[in-house]
Amino acid sequence: MSVTASFGGREGRPPLVQLLTPEGERVEHPDFAFDLDDEAIKGFYRDLVLTRRVDFEATALQRQGELGIWASLLGQEAAQIGSGRALSAQDYAFPTYREHGVAWCRGVDPLQLIGLFRGVDQGGWDPRESNFHLYTIVIGAQTLHATGYAMGIQRDGLVGTGDPRRDAATIVYFGDGATSQGDVNESFVFASVYNAPVVFFCQNNQWAISEPIERQSRIPLYQRALGFGFPGVRVDGNDVLACYAVTKAALQRAREGSGPMLVEAFTYRMGAHTTSDDPTRYRLSEELEHWKLKDPIERVKAYLSRNGIVDAGFYAGVEAEADELAARLRAGCLSMPDPDPLSIFDHVYVETTPQLRQQREDFAGYLASFEGAH
Amino acid sequence: MSATLAPPRTVTYREALREGLFEEMEADDRVILLGEDVGRYGGAYAVSRGLLERFGEHRVIDMPMSEALIVGAALGAAAVGARPVAEIMYMDFVTLVMDQLVNQAAKLHYMFGGQLTAPMVVRVQQGIGRGAGSQHSQSLEAWFAHVPGLKVVAPSTPADAKGLLKSAIRDDDPVLFIEHKGLYARKGEAAGPTHTVPIGLADVKRSGEDLTIVAWSNMVHTALAAAEELAREGVSAEVVDLRTIAPLDMATVLASVGRTGRLLIVHEAVRTAGLGAEIAAETAERHHGQLRAPVRRLATPDVVLPANTTLERELVPDADAVVAAARDLVRS
Ligand SMILES: Cc1ncc(C[n+]2csc(CCOP(=O)(O)OP(=O)(O)O)c2C)c(N)n1
Ligand SMILES: [Mg+2]
Numbered sequence: 001m002s003v004t005a006s007f008g009g010r011e012g013r014p015p016l017v018q019l020l021t022p023e024g025e026r027v028e029h030p031d032f033a034f035d036l037d038d039e040a041i042k043g044f045y046r047d048l049v050l051t052r053r054v055d056f057e058a059t060a061l062q063r064q065g066e067l068g069i070w071a072s073l074l075g076q077e078a079a080q081i082g083s084g085r086a087l088s089a090q091d092y093a094f095p096t097y098r099e100h101g102v103a104w105c106r107g108v109d110p111l112q113l114i115g116l117f118r119g120v121d122q123g124g125w126d127p128r129e130s131n132f133h134l135y136t137i138v139i140g141a142q143t144l145h146a147t148g149y150a151m152g153i154q155r156d157g158l159v160g161t162g163d164p165r166r167d168a169a170t171i172v173y174f175g176d177g178a179t180s181q182g183d184v185n186e187s188f189v190f191a192s193v194y195n196a197p198v199v200f201f202c203q204n205n206q207w208a209i210s211e212p213i214e215r216q217s218r219i220p221l222y223q224r225a226l227g228f229g230f231p232g233v234r235v236d237g238n239d240v241l242a243c244y245a246v247t248k249a250a251l252q253r254a255r256e257g258s259g260p261m262l263v264e265a266f267t268y269r270m271g272a273h274t275t276s277d278d279p280t281r282y283r284l285s286e287e288l289e290h291w292k293l294k295d296p297i298e299r300v301k302a303y304l305s306r307n308g309i310v311d312a313g314f315y316a317g318v319e320a321e322a323d324e325l326a327a328r329l330r331a332g333c334l335s336m337p338d339p340d341p342l343s344i345f346d347h348v349y350v351e352t353t354p355q356l357r358q359q360r361e362d363f364a365g366y367l368a369s370f371e372g373a374h
Numbered sequence: 375m376s377a378t379l380a381p382p383r384t385v386t387y388r389e390a391l392r393e394g395l396f397e398e399m400e401a402d403d404r405v406i407l408l409g410e411d412v413g414r415y416g417g418a419y420a421v422s423r424g425l426l427e428r429f430g431e432h433r434v435i436d437m438p439m440s441e442a443l444i445v446g447a448a449l450g451a452a453a454v455g456a457r458p459v460a461e462i463m464y465m466d467f468v469t470l471v472m473d474q475l476v477n478q479a480a481k482l483h484y485m486f487g488g489q490l491t492a493p494m495v496v497r498v499q500q501g502i503g504r505g506a507g508s509q510h511s512q513s514l515e516a517w518f519a520h521v522p523g524l525k526v527v528a529p530s531t532p533a534d535a536k537g538l539l540k541s542a543i544r545d546d547d548p549v550l551f552i553e554h555k556g557l558y559a560r561k562g563e564a565a566g567p568t569h570t571v572p573i574g575l576a577d578v579k580r581s582g583e584d585l586t587i588v589a590w591s592n593m594v595h596t597a598l599a600a601a602e603e604l605a606r607e608g609v610s611a612e613v614v615d616l617r618t619i620a621p622l623d624m625a626t627v628l629a630s631v632g633r634t635g636r637l638l639i640v641h642e643a644v645r646t647a648g649l650g651a652e653i654a655a656e657t658a659e660r661h662h663g664q665l666r667a668p669v670r671r672l673a674t675p676d677v678v679l680p681a682n683t684t685l686e687r688e689l690v691p692d693a694d695a696v697v698a699a700a701r702d703l704v705r706s
Binding site for chain 1: 410411414415416418436437438439440442443466467470504505506507508509510645646675676677678680681682683684685688689694695698
C-alpha cells in the first residue's frame with residue numbers, strides 16, 4: 001500500500017477508510033488492508049469487550065463514591081484497541097485521560113487507572129516498562145511531548161534503520177477539541193519540519209464537553225494535515241480492523257523515516273464527557289441512537305457469528321472473563337489504602353530540599369498534634 | 375419598621391455571579407461573555423446558565439478550545455470598545471494565556487501612551503475541594519499580584535462576588551476575577567441591582583481586639599469559623615477579608631493590626647512567595663515596634679497538590695489550624 005504526501009487529497013477516494021461495516025461485512029479499500037487472520041479478530045473482540053467492561057465497572061465505582069471521577073471511553077473502544085494493537089513493543093504512546101483501551105493494549109493493569117481516578121496515586125505504572133506515558137489532562141500538551149520524543153528517537157538512530165525490532169515510532173492521542181489548541185498546531189509544524197516519527201491520532205468523538213465539532217473546524221480534521229505538510233486520513237473510528245490497518249501503516253511510515261501522519265478516527269462519545277457531566281443538557285438523544293447502530297463491538301460480533309468463526313461458547317468465555325475482571329477491579333479498588341499524608345512531600349523534587357524537609361517535619365508535627373485529640 | 379420588610383433574600387455565590395453578569399449585560403450591550411462551554415452548557419460550574427437563552431450567540435460565545443484565543447480575542451474586542459468577560463475554566467490553565475494576560479492586556483494602556491484601554495474581565499476558578507488533582511486545584515493569585523497593570527480580585531461571599539464583578543466589568547483596566555470551586559454553593563445575603571463593591575477595598579468581616587486574621591476567597595470562611603471558636607476560648611479575633619488582591623488595601627490591614635498588635639495571615643496557596651509574604655513584609659515595614667508578636671503565616675506547604683481529597687484537606691489550613699496558630703500568637 002502506498003501512503004503518499006498527496007494522501008487525503010486524491011479525487012474519488014472514499015473519505016472514510018472502512019474495512020468492516022456496521023453490519024459486520026468485510027470490505028476492501030484501495031490503500032489499506034487488514035493483514036491479520038480471524039484469530040486476531042477474536043482477540044480484538046476480547047479486547048473490546050474487556051475494555052468496555054473496565055469502563056462500566058469504573059463508572060459504577062464512581063457512581064458509588066469510590067472514584068473521584070471517571071472519563072468513559074464508551075463508543076471509542078475500536079479506535080483505541082485498533083490503534084493500540086498496531087503498536088510495536090518499542091513504540092511509545094502518549095495518551096489523554098480517556099485512553100483506557102490503549103492502556104489495556106500496552107499491558108497497563110486497569111487497576112492502576114482506577115488508582116489514578118480514585119486519587120490514591122498519580123497512575124503508578126512505569127512508563128518505561130509499558131511505553132505508555134501518564135495521562136495528560138491539560139488539553140493538547142502531550143502532542144508537544146510526543147514530538148520531542150519522536151525527535152529524540154530520531155536522533156538516537158532508532159528510525160529508518162530497516163531493522164523491524166529497532167525502528168520505533170511515537171503515537172499521540174488527542175481529541176477533536178484539542179485541535180484548536182496552539183500546542184497541537186505547533187507540534188504539527190515541528191513534527192513536519194523535522195520529519196519526526198510521530199503519528200497524530202485524533203479521536204474525533206464529535207464533542208468537546210458541550211461543544212460540537214463545528215465549533216472547532218470548518219473542514220474535516222484530517223484535511224488539516226496537508227497544510228502542515230504531511231498526510232492525513234479519516235478512518236472509521238468504530239471499525240477496529242480499519243483503525244488497526246491505518247494506524248499500522250502510519251506507524252510503519254514513521255518508523256521508516258517518512259515522517260508524521262494524522263489519523264482522524266471518526267467516532268462518537270457515547271457516554272458523558274466524564275461522570276461529572278450530563279450530556280442531555282446539550283445534545284439530542286437521536287444522535288446517540290444513530291451512533292448506537294455503528295457500535296464498535298456489535299459489528300465484530302456480527303462478523304464472527306455470521307461467518308461461523310466462533311460459537312456461543314466463545315462469547316460465554318469472554319463474558320466470564322469480563323465478570324472476573326470486573327470483580328477483581330472492584331475488590332482491588334475497595335482495598336486501596338489512602339496514601340500516607342507525608343508521602344505528598346516525596347516527589348516534589350528528585351532530592352528533597354532542606355526547606356521542604358523542614359516543612360515535612362512541621363507538617364508531621366502538626367498532624368501528630370491532632371492524634372488523640374478527639 | 376423593618377418588620378414589615380421581606381427578610382433578606384439568600385442566594386448562592388454562583389447565583390450572585392449570574393445575577394451580576396445578567397444585570398451588567400442587560401444594562402450595557404458592550405458586555406459579552408466568552409469561553410469554553412459557557413453558552414449551551416452554562417459554564418463548567420454553571421455560573422452562566424440561562425445567559426445564552428437571554429442574550430443570544432452574539433454575546434454569549436462558546437469559543438473553540440484555546441485559552442490563548444479566549445483571552446487574546448477578549449483583548450482585541452476590548453480595544454474596539456467591547457467589555458468582554460472571558461472565562462478560563464480552571465486557574466491552572468492561565469499558564470496558557472500568560473502572554474495575552476501579562477504581556478499584552480496588562481501593558482496595553484501604558485504601551486499605547488494611555489490611548490487605548492483594555493476593559494476586560496478574565497474569570498477563573500481555583501482551589502481545592504473536589505480532588506481535582508495537581509493541574510486543577512492550584513491557587514495562583516500571587517503570580518498576578520506581581521504584574522503591574524492587572525487588577526486582581528478574589529471575593530468570598532455572594533454579595534461581594536456580585537458587587538466586585540460589576541465593578542470589574544465597569545473598570546477600564548483588565549481585571550482577573552478569581553472564584554473558588556468551594557464557594558459556588560455557599561449561600562449568603564443577596565445584593566440588589568445597584569450594589570457594587572469597589573476594587574481595592576478590603577472588608578472587616580468580623581471585629582475583634584486580640585489579633586487580626588487576614589484571608590481572602592474561600593479561606594475567609596475558615597478564618598471566620600476559627601474566630602468563632604476562638605471567641606469561645608476568650609480570644610477576640612478580627613477577620614479582614616482582602617477581597618482585592620491587587621491593588622492591595624494595606625490601609626485596612628494596617629489599621630486593624632494597629633488596634634490588635636498581632637497579625638496572622640492564612641492562605642490556601644502554597645507558602646513560599648505567597649501573598650502572605652507581601653502582607654507580612656508591608657506590615658513589618660510600617661508597624662515595626664507596634665507589633666506585640668511576630669507576624670505569622672499559615673499556608674499550604676510547598677507541595678504539588680494531590681487528587682486525594684483527604685490529603686487535600688489535611689494540607690490546606692483548616693479552622694483547627696487557624697485556631698492553634700492564633701492561640702499561639704496571643705499567648706506568646
Ligand atoms: C487546556 C485545557 N483547557 C480546558 C480543559 C477542560 N477540558 C477538559 S476535557 C475538555 C474537552 C476536550 O475535548 P476533546 O479534545 O474533544 O477530547 P474528549 O474529551 O472529547 O476526548 C475540556 C475543555 C483542559 N483540561 N485543559
Ligand atoms: Mg472530543
